[in-house]
Amino acid sequence: MIVEAQPAPQPPLRPPHPRIPEPPRRVQVSLQIDGRHVAVDEGSTILDACRSLGIDTPTLCWAPNLTPVNVCRVCVVEVEGSRALVPSCSRPVSDGMVVFTDSERVRLSRRMVLELLMSSVDVSRAPDLLAYAERYHARSDAFGARTPYGEPGSRDLARPGQSRSVPAGAAAAIVGPVKVDNELYVRDYERCILCYRCVEACGEDAQNTFAIAVAGRGFDARISTELAVSLPESACVYCGNCVAVCPTGALMAASEYSMREAGTWDESRQSATETICTYCGVGCPLVLHVQDSRIVKATSPVDSPVTHGNLCIKGRFGFEFVQALPGGR
Amino acid sequence: MDMHLMKAQPSDIERAALDAVEALEIPGVSGAELRRSLVLPALHALNDAVGWITPGGLEELCERLDIAPAVAYGVASFYGLFSTQPLPGVAVHVCDDVVCATLGSETLCQEIEEALGPEGSPPDGVAATWFRSPCLGQCDRGPAALVAVAGSDPPCRSHAPAEPAGLLGAVRVAVSSRETHGVAGPVPARREVAPVAGSVIPGAAELTSEAWPPAAGPAGTASPAAGPAGTGPPAAGPPVARIIARVGRVDPGSLDSYRAQGGYAALRRAVWLGPGGVLAELERSRLLGRGGAAFPTGAKWAAVAREPARPHFVVANADESEPGTFKDRLLMEGDPFALVEALTIAGYATGSELGFVYVRGEYPLATARLEDAIGQARARGLLGGDVGGHGFAFDIHVRRGAGAYVCGEETALFNSIEGFRGEPRNKPPYPTTVGLFDKPTAVNNVETLCNVLQVIALGAEAYADIGTQTSSGTRLFCVSGAVSRPGVYEEPFGVTVAEVIDHAGGTSDGQAPRAVLLGGAAGAFIGPEDLDQRLSFESARHAGLSLGSGALIVFGHDADLPSALVRIARFFRDESCGQCVPCRVGTVRQHELLERLAQGAPLGSSEADLVRLDEIAAVMRDASICGLGQAAASAAGSALARLGVFDGGST
Numbered sequence: 001m002i003v004e005a006q007p008a009p010q011p012p013l014r015p016p017h018p019r020i021p022e023p024p025r026r027v028q029v030s031l032q033i034d035g036r037h038v039a040v041d042e043g044s045t046i047l048d049a050c051r052s053l054g055i056d057t058p059t060l061c062w063a064p065n066l067t068p069v070n071v072c073r074v075c076v077v078e079v080e081g082s083r084a085l086v087p088s089c090s091r092p093v094s095d096g097m098v099v100f101t102d103s104e105r106v107r108l109s110r111r112m113v114l115e116l117l118m119s120s121v122d123v124s125r126a127p128d129l130l131a132y133a134e135r136y137h138a139r140s141d142a143f144g145a146r147t148p149y150g151e152p153g154s155r156d157l158a159r160p161g162q163s164r165s166v167p168a169g170a171a172a173a174i175v176g177p178v179k180v181d182n183e184l185y186v187r188d189y190e191r192c193i194l195c196y197r198c199v200e201a202c203g204e205d206a207q208n209t210f211a212i213a214v215a216g217r218g219f220d221a222r223i224s225t226e227l228a229v230s231l232p233e234s235a236c237v238y239c240g241n242c243v244a245v246c247p248t249g250a251l252m253a254a255s256e257y258s259m260r261e262a263g264t265w266d267e268s269r270q271s272a273t274e275t276i277c278t279y280c281g282v283g284c285p286l287v288l289h290v291q292d293s294r295i296v297k298a299t300s301p302v303d304s305p306v307t308h309g310n311l312c313i314k315g316r317f318g319f320e321f322v323q324a325l326p327g328g329r
Numbered sequence: 330m331d332m333h334l335m336k337a338q339p340s341d342i343e344r345a346a347l348d349a350v351e352a353l354e355i356p357g358v359s360g361a362e363l364r365r366s367l368v369l370p371a372l373h374a375l376n377d378a379v380g381w382i383t384p385g386g387l388e389e390l391c392e393r394l395d396i397a398p399a400v401a402y403g404v405a406s407f408y409g410l411f412s413t414q415p416l417p418g419v420a421v422h423v424c425d426d427v428v429c430a431t432l433g434s435e436t437l438c439q440e441i442e443e444a445l446g447p448e449g450s451p452p453d454g455v456a457a458t459w460f461r462s463p464c465l466g467q468c469d470r471g472p473a474a475l476v477a478v479a480g481s482d483p484p485c486r487s488h489a490p491a492e493p494a495g496l497l498g499a500v501r502v503a504v505s506s507r508e509t510h511g512v513a514g515p516v517p518a519r520r521e522v523a524p525v526a527g528s529v530i531p532g533a534a535e536l537t538s539e540a541w542p543p544a545a546g547p548a549g550t551a552s553p554a555a556g557p558a559g560t561g562p563p564a565a566g567p568p569v570a571r572i573i574a575r576v577g578r579v580d581p582g583s584l585d586s587y588r589a590q591g592g593y594a595a596l597r598r599a600v601w602l603g604p605g606g607v608l609a610e611l612e613r614s615r616l617l618g619r620g621g622a623a624f625p626t627g628a629k630w631a632a633v634a635r636e637p638a639r640p641h642f643v644v645a646n647a648d649e650s651e652p653g654t655f656k657d658r659l660l661m662e663g664d665p666f667a668l669v670e671a672l673t674i675a676g677y678a679t680g681s682e683l684g685f686v687y688v689r690g691e692y693p694l695a696t697a698r699l700e701d702a703i704g705q706a707r708a709r710g711l712l713g714g715d716v717g718g719h720g721f722a723f724d725i726h727v728r729r730g731a732g733a734y735v736c737g738e739e740t741a742l743f744n745s746i747e748g749f750r751g752e753p754r755n756k757p758p759y760p761t762t763v764g765l766f767d768k769p770t771a772v773n774n775v776e777t778l779c780n781v782l783q784v785i786a787l788g789a790e791a792y793a794d795i796g797t798q799t800s801s802g803t804r805l806f807c808v809s810g811a812v813s814r815p816g817v818y819e820e821p822f823g824v825t826v827a828e829v830i831d832h833a834g835g836t837s838d839g840q841a842p843r844a845v846l847l848g849g850a851a852g853a854f855i856g857p858e859d860l861d862q863r864l865s866f867e868s869a870r871h872a873g874l875s876l877g878s879g880a881l882i883v884f885g886h887d888a889d890l891p892s893a894l895v896r897i898a899r900f901f902r903d904e905s906c907g908q909c910v911p912c913r914v915g916t917v918r919q920h921e922l923l924e925r926l927a928q929g930a931p932l933g934s935s936e937a938d939l940v941r942l943d944e945i946a947a948v949m950r951d952a953s954i955c956g957l958g959q960a961a962a963s964a965a966g967s968a969l970a971r972l973g974v975f976d977g978g979s980t
């Protein structure tokens with residue numbers, strides 16, 4: 001077995017998604033979407049092309065600052081000549097492609113993806129998903145009552161390939177408990193749709209820390225530290241970049257979480273102030289969200305060329321950092 | 330990377346196990362990527378040594394391979410044969426899948442549970458545990474079980490047919506052997522190879538699967554499972570035995586025996602033809618892949634051969650985990666050198682210097698025979714820097730799977746070899762351009778590769794003359810369930826279902842079967858009125874069927890089809906990698922709905938439940954990433970449509 005002393009670059013968490021090599025700019029590809037013709041740069045995705053036409057395409061796992069993993073399948077479209085539907089977020093356009101984004105098949109698959117998610121997790125803090133559900137008439141109770149799948153905590157011990165049964169007439173649903181093991185952010189995996197965004201942000205796409213990964217298999221697949229140890233025992237450096245990309249509120253800054261639980265979180269009373277983080281010389285752009293003259297959250301714009309939305313513990317949690325250091329780290 | 334380690338210590342046994350993991354050379358792969366490719370072998374080493382992957386062992390692995398603990402845990406917790414929680418050193422995996430369920434696996438499970446306690450949680454003082462398992466690829470002699478014994482070599486053994494007393498006896502022996510030899514003590518290996526004898530040996534009932542030669546019927550059949558009843562000639566032996574001709578007649582442990590029976594003639598002819606000649610021959614033979622997708626092998630190899638990116642790889646897909654399928658096991662156990670030779674030709678024709686065989690972890694005997702064959706070929710210069718003096722280099726690595734059906738999907742298989750979770754990749758790009766280690770790769774089923782030997786040996790024209798116009802050659806059918814002589818039957822394409830059943834001695838009760846499941850769990854049911862269905866790629870496609878893996882599971886007239894459907898649904902639920910929503914959640918909802926329908930307790934009305942099932946089927950078929958999700962509703966859908974299971978409300 002190889003034992004090399006010198007540190008080597010960490011291999012990516014998932015194999016890099018092979019993509020069509022970056023083409024020279026300005027090579028245009030023309031295609032047809034819902035009967036309309038459009039020309040876009042070669043290497044663009046179908047999603048890019050849809051957006052250039054103003055076609056609003058739902059996405060859950062895709063994020064502008066992350067490599068597409070194409071796992072949620074809510075963005076699927078019909079492409080002429082393709083047997084199955086195609087994920088628009090990752091499929092590059094090709095010349096002469098004929099795409100349908102609103103066919104019966106597409107609408108059914110999108111509705112089903114949403115209904116399947118709603119039948120298994122709590123989506124009440126997932127605004128995008130709720131909006132899509134309304135658009136596609138997805139029902140939250142399409143498969144019976146959401147019923148805890150096992151005892152709280154049992155999911156971390158689930159064996160791959162060994163499903164447990166739930167009471168008849170019920171839909172197995174992801175069960176907690178809410179993980180509160182540090183003072184900066186909370187993990188409520190009953191809300192997790194397994195979009196892989198946090199894993200990508202923690203790993204190759206931003207943080208390069210690899211504190212969390214997908215563990216287990218099938219319905220028991222879950223975001224986990226090694227052996228499900230607490231965050232203070234893990235490699236986590238509390239950059240909060242996973243929190244920033246989470247689309248469902250499964251990961252949430254402790255400040256926001258406790259206000260929401262207390263019923264005092266009110267976005268209509270919040271203002272956002274752009275500033276520059278003063279903790280170090282990098283100068284990350286910072287957006288401070290203020291409610292009732294108190295900073296309740298710090299983010300960075302996803303389109304910032306400096307941060308792409310990512311920060312470190314000081315920028316992200318610094319407004320609390322002064323008051324509460326996590327577990328003495 | 331911030332290495333934050335768990336501070337647990339490995340035992341000396343675990344250290345030694347990791348020391349023994351071989352650092353192999355892979356062309357074009359180095360540094361972190363090469364270390365990462367050792368993750369699966371290293372996890373095997375740990376799990377084999379002590380029966381589970383301890384925190385200390387995992388941590389040591391992470392340190393040696395320089396990999397983040399969360400990432401390694403993500404990989405370790407993906408595979409059914411690994412445990413990241415404490416287990417005693419002896420673990421019994423009892424198959425309760427569709428075929429074994431009809432052969433008494435439930436009784437077996439109950440007796441094992443009585444002796445060893447609930448699945449995975451042995452009571453105090455019991456040094457063994459057990460689990461229910463999906464199909465173990467021994468359906469021709471079920472009920473089947475696999476006993477994994479920590480510290481033994483080989484790490485696990487098949488028991489089929491397994492009966493409670495014998496199985497528990499084997500468990501007791503393993504437990505006491507572990508006690509007397511200490512935790513790491515060797516369990517006496519039992520790999521005797523019987524001397525070469527006639528093709529049929531008496532007393533076959535006493536043979537373990539590890540004895541050689543297996544009992545074989547006359548030309549065209551090969552069923553190492555044949556009990557006393559199976560040793561006689563079948564009533565209507567099919568006319569061909571090409572792919573399995575040597576099985577039961579060649580000594581699988583002897584290269585000389587293989588050569589004496591025509592082995593390595595194909596390689597000589599391949600070299601005479603040259604790589605381009607081999608590719609042309611293959612294209613003209615119209616050989617289609619036997620792994621399920623029926624892709625033209627010649628086109629696949631030619632695509633890899635002309636890719637400018639280097640290196641190229643060839644892979645034999647021996648993950649064979651489709652319920653009801655056991656032909657590749659038979660080929661590897663009975664004629665392992667054939668796969669070695671075929672893969673060598675694949676390497677030669679595609680310009681690859683290295684091939685991998687990915688064997689499912691539940692096939693210890695096939696793995697051992699294959700490794701032995703590779704070793705002999707290497708020793709005789711038929712693998713290595715100058716293969717057979719022909720002036721090209723080629724070698725083969727064997728990789729063991731670890732209990733994940735999805736790893737048979739070609740891109741999941743690549744991820745598994747590379748040390749990632751066995752999650753399928755989105756296609757395109759296809760493996761011929763971006764495959765193993767992102768390099769051009771030709772991946773083929775074991776049976777496909779064995780057919781290549783025939784193409785080269787017979788010549789494309791003669792080969793294409795066998796079978797039908799579109800489906801050239803012969804096909805191996807794995808016949809199991811309610812037939813008199815379950816086994817692997819080689820048939821020319823175009824044979825009917827009824828004929829195959831006939832060759833297998835007819836149904837065991839002499840009555841017409843209730844149904845036949847063609848292609849395994851991912852396949853489709855056909856009813857008794859369709860037994861004249863011809864078995865060729867085109868006829869199957871025409872009838873909305875697929876030959877799939879070649880599994881042909883026969884359900885007797887009194888079979889409990891609703892239970893079979895529920896078991897199949899559970900299979901997909903258990904085997905989903907969990908990556909995409911349609912499959913991860915869809916397979917769960919499908920299982921729940923079918924369970925309710927089978928119990929006559931639908932959620933609303935059965936009609937409403939059937940509509941829901943249809944919608945789930947649509948999204949799984951249309952929007953799943955890989956073939957697992959896409960086929961997960963196929964069997965249930967066909968049973969509802971063709972057999973009228975659940976017709977008239979609750980069953």
Ligand SMILES: Cc1cc2nc3c(=O)[nH]c(=O)nc-3n(C[C@H](O)[C@H](O)[C@H](O)COP(=O)(O)O)c2cc1C
Nearest residue numbers: 618619620646648649737738739773774777956957
């Ligand atoms: C879920 C799943 C499991 C598969 N399992 C196997 C397998 O065990 N063996 C195999 O040869 N092909 C399997 N396949 C098909 C492979 O992806 C691939 O098509 C095949 O190995 C190509 O070989 P061929 O061209 O010789 O048929 C599987 C596919 C899927 C979607």
Ligand code: SF4
Nearest residue numbers: 202236237239240242
């Ligand atoms: S806070 Fe940062 S380091 Fe910690 S898990 Fe999230 S992304 Fe990874």
Ligand code: SF4
Nearest residue numbers: 192193195196198246
């Ligand atoms: S925790 Fe959030 S970001 Fe991570 S997978 Fe779940 S939903 Fe996605």
Ligand code: SF4
Nearest residue numbers: 906908909912955958
């Ligand atoms: S279809 Fe199923 S097995 Fe295939 S990628 Fe999706 S979740 Fe995984």
Ligand code: FES
Nearest residue numbers: 070072073075089
């Ligand atoms: S947004 Fe495309 S698959 Fe999730």
Ligand code: FES
Nearest residue numbers: 429464465467468
């Ligand atoms: S071995 Fe039991 S069903 Fe195949």
